[in-house]
Amino acid sequence: MNHLPLSKKEIKEMLKTIGVESVEDLFKSIPEKIKLKHELKIPGPLSEPELINYFENLASKNKSTEFLSFLGAGAYPHLIPYIVDYLSQRGEFLTPYTPYQPELSQGTLQITFEFQTLICQLTGMDVSNASLYDGSTAMVEAALMAWRIKNKPKILLSRTIHPEYREVAKTYFKNLNIELIEINYNQNGETDLNELKEKIDDKVAGIIIQSPNFFGIIEKIENISEIAHSFGAIMIVTIPEFLSLAILKPPGDCGVDIVAGEGQSFGLPLSFGGPYLGILACKSEFVRQMPGRIVGETQDMEGERGYVLTLSTREQHIRRERATSNICTNQAWCAIRATIYLSVMGKKGLREVAWQNIQKANYAKKELSKIDGINIKFNNYFFNEFVVEFEKDPEWINEELKKNGIIGGLCLKRYYPELENCMLLCITEIHKKNDIDKLAENLKNILVN
């Protein structure tokens, strides 16, 4: 109880001030019959060294750092400059809450304003919010925006969207009578425009496309935007690998109305899937339908520039059930990390990181395509992930790789039964040429046997 700072004497004095005999007297409003009769059956208290030991023991059961991994699929290993950790660990960033009182929160507010600006610069959108939980829930919130803006019952979404994102959408929309219609992909691994044209009608509120898509392929956003707009639908792009925007044409230049994405690549470790960073940006005409916190610039009573939470009449604490979303707490600290990361990488550095991803993934693709028994599944432009098809069972191949300290890619069979021999591989700037060569070498040996 190292952080309970009252002495026995002080407790006595305080009880006297209140006018009760004991601390127990303060709980008289709780009926006796529901009071707990036993002590909680939980372990502890553990001292600091015991606590560290306890968790180090659990961590050692993971054994994951010993392996070379080629997993991506919505969670990407990237370099994190040390100063991202150094700065973000400051108590001034970790231990305030939502900046309800702007005069005492200018740090968080200005950084969030900078974050919103960086996201707008990357996406080419007019407005960004202060963050949402993660990429999957951001995509759902974007779809809900389209649903409210258009007041129409259907949402089209491509099957090349991350399968877990699509599952989350199903969970959310089930109770809201929103019809989700999936659009299949073609032999190039991109959304099938013919099927899209067949399925779209004037009941569609929005179309959601992922790019780079789940197979790593860069979708033809401009064409799809045109189709969406010709039917009066909102065009939404979801981007789990936001780093790609350092190289790829920004959605704002491709006719996109709303961008939802995952900012984990910007300074957040893999962390077994969370906390990550939901990103949501849109055209300015839709700002009043946006969920979540938004920071705006204003002035104080002396005319000095300052920042506040704004447009709060959209939010649950004012509008209650008529709010644009139920969200309250978001991922502010993760957005701070992303802002620091993007500042460190800067204009040139971020592009170099993205470029190394493309170069290394391309090198890996070339090396793997030389191996008998491996086929590059889709011939198309990709960012840092691509799909390979094996002549043998990819799960067996992964087991064999693991024996040599390698975690291969994600087997796609579970999500796409028709891709039963396929695996999604991810190469980023953290992979050295040697790592890629080691993967190729091992696959060669495995496939020969």
Added chain:
Amino acid sequence: MIKKEPLIFELSSEDKRAFQLPHLDVPAEKDILDKSIMREEIKGFPQLSENEIIRHFTRLSQMNYCVDIGLYPLGSCTMKYSPKINEKIALIPDFLNSHPYFPEELIQGNLEILKITEELLCEITGMDAFTLFPSAGAHGELTGMMIIRAYHDSKEERRKKVLIPDSAHGTNPASAHFSGYEIEEIPSNERGTVDVKKLKERINEDVAALMITNPNTLGVFEDEISEISEVLHSKGALLYMDGANLNALMGITRPREMGVDVIHLNLHKTFSTPHGGGGPGSGPVGVRDKLIDFLPIPRIEKKEGKYFLDYNRPKSIGRIRAFYGNFLVVIKALAYILSMGPEGLKRVSQIAVLNSNYIRKSLEKFYYLPYKSPTLHECVFSDKWQNEFGIKTLDIAKRLMDYGFHPPTIYFPLIVSGALMIEPTETESKQELDEFIQAMRKIAQEAKENPELLKSAPHKTPVRRLDEVRAARNLILKWSK
């Protein structure tokens, strides 16, 4: 104190850099991508050196108030101290570098952490099962309401309404709405608790659930909770508890004993994980037996000594976000629970309630207390007595900053006009509490003698009172040259 800092974009100039990438060690190729799908440089993106970046963010950090600096008595937010060792534990590389799709045998430690935390939260609340995946309290509410809906649906009952007391957090009605429900408000009685008579009038087979916060947002324990639970259950409806205020109850009573069917907790409140300026949080949801089948996928199970992720749950509401929630936040909460132990957690609740009552008693002659019922971990005053001098809650809050404190939650709960909702938590010293009390008393006096001082507050902060109306009217949501 730092008063001003330019935006990072205004500090930037061409050709500066703060990070050197390792040399590209594969043969570089041109024209990998078609020009038509590529962009030009990112216009306006910052370019600074490392030391400039350190200064920029350090200066900005100094414009933030935080728990590490002092009392942060936001009601219903439980701004307690976040133990530092828990941060270090969450940085262990085997947790940080763990990919969500690693093979199960390489994430046994992670799965064990999730399972142990679920079990400990079950013991603390008396619930039969927990999911740790909701990312924040409101996400937990949404998950909980979806579970309730799936439960009624499974019985082919199409219940349309959710009852919510008028003192509830705004997230409650919003979460119920996004689960497809209509909202009906239940008024509070003169004691500040749910009016059970009115509840009995409103309850029928169309009601899916009541969402209750206990202790409620006035800090008052809903002492008729058992009867409320019986009334609901007699019509087949469920009792949902918003666990935002669990910090008052640990080791003293449990939602199970109260007859609660579904609860969400906030690990960033009760279980000390840092609030991070507004997230990441974590909003685990606990349920009783009959609702376990509806919990989101995946579930963490154990077979032959090995943990695994179970997706074969046909009745589940489905997935509520990608992967497995805010895992690092869960680690910190588990570390907190283990470091406190059973006695420690009970002590936490006792001292949290003691501190709040000490503040209440010390201020009740200076500020109007609209509800006289006994309170637990928080108390709610109003600006009624200060209104006489033209002073509003906002003025009191802003003046408090000049005394070096973060203001309480203001203008909430909505049933109190001009509310000042104070939750000190257990991690404050008597000295800190006394200084806060002194400041509040002085402000009450200033309101009488020098109201202008309050109306023009704050005076000592990096910026003076900010014009929120202007921000909303003239939207500037990003920097431009």
